[in-house]
Amino acid sequence: MKRLGVALAGFLGSVVLATAMPVAAAPPDLTGVWSIVKPEDALKTEDGKLPPLLPEAKAVYEKHQAMAAKGDHSFDTTTRCLPPGLPRLMLIRSPFEILQRTNTIYFVHELNRLPRRAYLNEKLPTDVDPHYLGYSVAHWDADALVIESNGFEDGTLLDAAGLPHSEALQLTERYQLDKDGKHLHARFTIDDSKTFSAPWSFKAEYLKRPGYELHEDVCADKEKPHLLAQ
Amino acid sequence: MLTKTRRRGAFFLAISLAAASTGFAAPTPKTLNNSGDPTLALTPPLRGSLAAPKGSAPPNPDPHNFEGVWWLQGYEYMLGPESGVAPPLKPEYMRVLERRIRAKNRGTPEADASTQCLPHGMPRLMESPYPIEIVQTAGRLTFLHEVAHNVRRIWLNRPHPKNPTPSYLGDSVGHWEGDTLVVDTTGLNDRTFIDDEGSSHSTQLHVIERYRKIEGGAKLELTMTVEDPVTLEHPYSYHRIYHWRPDVRPQEYICEENNRNAPVDGVTVAK
Numbered sequence: 454m455k456r457l458g459v460a461l462a463g464f465l466g467s468v469v470l471a472t473a474m475p476v477a478a479a480p481p482d483l484t485g486v487w488s489i490v491k492p493e494d495a496l497k498t499e500d501g502k503l504p505p506l507l508p509e510a511k512a513v514y515e516k517h518q519a520m521a522a523k524g525d526h527s528f529d530t531t532t533r534c535l536p537p538g539l540p541r542l543m544l545i546r547s548p549f550e551i552l553q554r555t556n557t558i559y560f561v562h563e564l565n566r567l568p569r570r571a572y573l574n575e576k577l578p579t580d581v582d583p584h585y586l587g588y589s590v591a592h593w594d595a596d597a598l599v600i601e602s603n604g605f606e607d608g609t610l611l612d613a614a615g616l617p618h619s620e621a622l623q624l625t626e627r628y629q630l631d632k633d634g635k636h637l638h639a640r641f642t643i644d645d646s647k648t649f650s651a652p653w654s655f656k657a658e659y660l661k662r663p664g665y666e667l668h669e670d671v672c673a674d675k676e677k678p679h680l681l682a683q
Numbered sequence: 684m685l686t687k688t689r690r691r692g693a694f695f696l697a698i699s700l701a702a703a704s705t706g707f708a709a710p711t712p713k714t715l716n717n718s719g720d721p722t723l724a725l726t727p728p729l730r731g732s733l734a735a736p737k738g739s740a741p742p743n744p745d746p747h748n749f750e751g752v753w754w755l756q757g758y759e760y761m762l763g764p765e766s767g768v769a770p771p772l773k774p775e776y777m778r779v780l781e782r783r784i785r786a787k788n789r790g791t792p793e794a795d796a797s798t799q800c801l802p803h804g805m806p807r808l809m810e811s812p813y814p815i816e817i818v819q820t821a822g823r824l825t826f827l828h829e830v831a832h833n834v835r836r837i838w839l840n841r842p843h844p845k846n847p848t849p850s851y852l853g854d855s856v857g858h859w860e861g862d863t864l865v866v867d868t869t870g871l872n873d874r875t876f877i878d879d880e881g882s883s884h885s886t887q888l889h890v891i892e893r894y895r896k897i898e899g900g901a902k903l904e905l906t907m908t909v910e911d912p913v914t915l916e917h918p919y920s921y922h923r924i925y926h927w928r929p930d931v932r933p934q935e936y937i938c939e940e941n942n943r944n945a946p947v948d949g950v951t952v953a954k
Contacts, residue, residue, distance in 0.1 A: 484820055484821075533939065534800065534939040535937065535939055535940060536937060552818045552820050552825060553820075554750070554818060554820075557818075559818055559825075559827070561825070561827070561834055565832070566802075566832050566833065566834045567832055568827050568832055568834065570932075570933075584935045585935060585937060586935060666836070667836075669802070669850040669851060669852060671801055671802060671851065672800075672939065673799055673800040673801050673938075673939060674801055
């Protein structure tokens, strides 16, 4: 009994010691300019299938594709300089900059200079106003940055092909810096029970662009073609 | 749906119209250069930001750490050497300013960059009555303006490029002189105005900003110097104060969507 008690105390002691020890090393610094390796216009699931659209949403998607086939992109609000929502903003060719600070991770996109903030050490709000880029909170899972977002306006599209979503969209992004420090691996998970029959995921990869300075891209400036049109 | 207060896209044009129509402003507005000519009445200044509410996080006392949200105290529609006094414009550009003020007072204001959702230009952007979040990373300060998602990058580790492509916000480089951050901006296009009322500048515009934290970091003090050999008789300067506002989070402001909520006296009211 005594031996058991000692053993238990020793076990508990080591648990306490383990929790009191510093939590791993500092997270990797993702600060810098990044651009996608392979832009994605029409999202597929990780195993290459069409996302599991519910019948109504599937009809909307097919309508968008039929319109696009006739050159009619009026369903796409980026044609009126409104922000592409997420994850679409992360799938386009134009680069973005990550500014990593202790309490906030900033994504500043070259495209129309759109900024996005992910707040660390916070929980997702339960009652959030809809925004084009939603509301994002972040945490470090070991050396991976995990961003969870909700509060998306339903006027945006998940991709350029016209994949719809609802205001129930919950997006999870997981960013892992490659050992080479030059590649950023991302996995996106879409959870939107009003649009899809099940959550689904896809991957993307970004390349660091040392020395590249983001340009002043102004969508409303008709004298210069907008980056999305390139 | 949209139930909470939300600072949304607001054209300054609409602000001036609101200021003119709601009557919260002083009863006898100043006139351009104190001319007394009612057709040259200036849009009265707004109150702008107050200090952070009690109980807010204390400011960072490090004079070289500007990180955080700052918000302009007061808001002038004309950015001259003092309130109500025009920039030292050459006569032909003073006539442009008078024309624009008269058009505004007739209720037919002329458009400008911001009314077309183009960036506000300099120095006007720093006079926005919306919060500015400064992010400080190695060799850089980034100004994230709530207004119309304007972004400025202040490079501390490189000179101006030799032949910059003219842009709305120009190329900005900075250095520290003691506790003062000196920001030098050139490479501006001529598609914006110095201010809301319509003081002209050219691509020769050169803007020098000197920022320092005062009152233990509760305020950021700016001395703005404006030079333009094409439109100005001589350079001039003015001062501004920004309040440390850790209680404020910049909101998504999409000018391109259209103007839903115009701020009244520096505070946006949900509609």
